[in-house]
Amino acid sequence: MMNNLHWICFLAALISGSLLIQAQQPYIRKDTGCIGSLDNSNSTSAFGYHCNGVNRTCQSYLSFLSQPPYDSVAAISALLGADPVKLSELNLVSQNATFATNKVVLVPVTCSCSGQFYQVNGSYVLRAGDTYTSIEISPLEGLSTCRALRSENSNFPETNLVPGLRITVPTRCACPTKNQSDNGAKYLLSYVIQLGDNVDSISTKFGADTEKTLAANGLSFQDADIYPNTTLLVPLQSQPSISQVAGQSPPPSPPPPPPQDVGKSSSKTWKYVVAGVLGGLGCLGIVGGVVFLLCIRKREKKGEPEIVTKSFEATEKTLKKKLDEEMGMSYGSVSDLVQSVKMYTFEEIKSATENFSPGCLIRGSVYRGTINGDFAAIKKMNGDVSKEINLLSKINHFNLISLSGICFNDGDWYLVFEYAENGALSDAIHRGENDDSTKPLTWAQRVQIGLDVATGLNYLHSYTSPPHVHKDLKSSNVLLDSNSRAKITNFGLSRSADAQEGEFALTRHIVGTKGYMAPEYLEHGLVSPKLDVYAFGVLTLEILTGKDIAELQERENIRLSELLLPVLDEETGKPHLASFLDPSLQGRYPADVAVSLVRLIDSCIKKDASSRPNMDEIVRHFSIAMTTTSSWELSSST
Template structure:
């Protein structure tokens, strides 16, 4: 069996074809129509053609009120405040001059053919459209097409308070670029007067290098405001690369062009921005935790009534027009509060605020409409789609959250209690990691007692020793098996309890592995060629479940494998002409 595992992992890990560069979108990125899911287009986002499927990358954002402070820009882009402070050589409290370029670091990863950095945006008023959000708020760092593709709301009926998924344009270097010294790709939004020659001087690069990175065939190729080009960086950008853009009126031709495009894509209403709108919008990006009064908590939860109870000590609460989840905890949760306040990632549940009352802490979180992954997998007779695409998106969300915890926080953290009950799903079935009560710093904290959830604990958790990220990798391996089987990590078979991981490993060692596995996975998942995906997931899971932590992959490798499998799932879905490829019809085994 080991040789099969090695072959599968090798085939998945190493792409066979890597293109040489990205292609400049031209002004097609400013259009809102013509989304073609079958053929990837640079007018949506940059395509996944890099040597790596995830990487650290950078954006240039131009400071404009109300997005002219570190907290506001960090919240808008889901970036880390400390990194913005360091890269731009400023303090957290600086107010950037108008039109000052700000370097923003983001985590870029491949998802369904396209590279993207994920963030969210809550609509502040009723006069927003996908076009204005992409080109006004995000300055062309997102596109109207990508927003329409990522959200289910109608283009003309966006309402205040709705939260949008915003894919930001980014990319990882190709193999050819890496071989010539490129370490990072910086996404630069074109402004008035920008040319490849001017940008080559600003970033101290040859103009040829910039043109090749964007497929600009010759010096006469036009580049347009509100579109982006990629700057191939030999090292991390610094404050010396950020300039104050000239504040001047656009030429008559550009103004007329933008007015025409805007007329075609704006809702037929006048856009009004009152001072109050702006104040509310910037206030929303204050990263400080909200401190709630106990009277507010009681009122929002109906005095902790049974109608508001979600489960255990968690309640549904309505604070004016905002809906949050309220969790009652003891004061020992102060450490968890401090940790969650430091974390800022789409796939980690957001702590909104807290309330201290007597001997208890009341933690106020973003509300996750679809509850836990455990509950979702166990629902029967619901209208929820549970095909490969939905399940795999959940797996990737959890993997990306762990990747952030292990590699992009300082210090690195181990969640230490990953399970299907600690993964929450929002209204769009996007997964976020919750329950950080057992989280510890990586490689620094020693286990003094057995902690975790039965069925998910790695073998080393039974011994005293330092906690490493490989504990989370092991638990994630179990989670993958849950996702494809709908079974608990410890389930009853033939009247006795069995570990799910042990049962799957035994199946893969049997002579009729494929047949047995097809009957073991969740109904419908093995149909229409889905068994191939199941085998790939099982092989990845078994590599995560190895006894020796050193033999397990890290989350960088795990995400890379998942992205490759996800790409195959979407290709198969398009080939059979369905949105989600596989139904959940019952299967007879």
């Protein structure tokens, strides 16, 4: 009996291996999350579909179940890397349409080889509590996997997923193989399996042959089990239509029965084999779990909590004494700081700035310092800066300047920030005509900067607790890193704000920068996130034109909206773009995108604050503009 069982196991392995080799793609079954190493050859299907088609790039399709906030053409397109125009056309809706919850949406994508796997790249902005495993299920519904997400975003490990961070989404797609093409398949649909689906019902829904669908996924009639939140490749002879997914999903039906010539004894033998394998895996899992727990306990015993506590208490005591003696400030106002940022001594700050050498001065009271071999920006401040420091110590977002440490000495604060190599955005966009020291920003860089600033403000408005308004957004308060990615800085005027739409706070202390301050703030002291939206509109106008808008407005005494009128004219708008946009662009931009951004500016600077979009809408608009710009650049270079 044992000899027969060995032969059965050997033949089973041989047959299953042969099927996987001949199959278009192995069905992923139930993903094991992020357990295991990324180079595990047995788990390669979790990284995407293999690049084994006739073409390295092709038209492909996805299915997606709409769920707020991913229930609009713009949001779904940005998440899954789709063209919003094509998505709206395929689903017979307008580009600004919102789908009903749980509506099946067909998503057309351009699928391409990335290394050894097919994929199309979308993007996702992290929310509080997100992990790669949770993102795989919601919002992606299995259109990507934890392993693929972790591999694609290797710069952002699971321990460094902070709200507001934008990550790349490698969506699962594929192109037909030669055999599939020869059999009439022109497209492959990555269908997200729902509860009650089976291979036969999915194939019938899209007019596909069940046997070909099974073969495309390395499945057979004997092995046709599929699971929700995984993808099934469906070979299609023509593009899918919304009529095929309209209405309710078909009722659950049993999977196709196995062929009648399979004997009962053979069925029992297979059950013994499967039970034995599952039992062995279960034992290994239990043993591994015990070992893992023992390692955790051992690591905890090796920790040094007493040393950390003593160090914290010593720093806390020193800072409290200094604040009480030198400034009369309450230590409670900055009590969280010593737990979240590094405390530097004044000697370390002097050493980093070469004793505040003029050669290290960037501008104002900001110095470039060197700490542990890396550049840092060190800002000297005085007075009660507790609100700004407390806010900076709690936020962590790529598009907001990062506070890494503080120092307090002789009544002055020294704030240590990350260093932005390319300096202020104002320097990059307000170049003189004869300034050859730096290259002008490209169109794509300008759109990316706009998206970065919008994303950072959206984080402040929606993801900090409580929500905050920056109140002093302007081009000199936006810094560019070595890759010209934007980071908002200078939170000295920031204040908390009510998160509810339409509710405002009042202030009599009107401070800010002329030209950027919204009318309701100037006239009535009303503070809300829409104040930042107005300033963002002005900032975007500067980015596109390369002009100092505040100076232009003061000199020519014109309203900002009047600057936009020639471009907004539907009949003559595009011809005016050349004189409206920064001359350095010299026509190197997609005109439709440029006009759409001018319309966005116009909506941001409306006098009525309630008529302005919120930052989430603006992020979506810029995401589409960035996607379209990337496609335009690709087509222009070929």
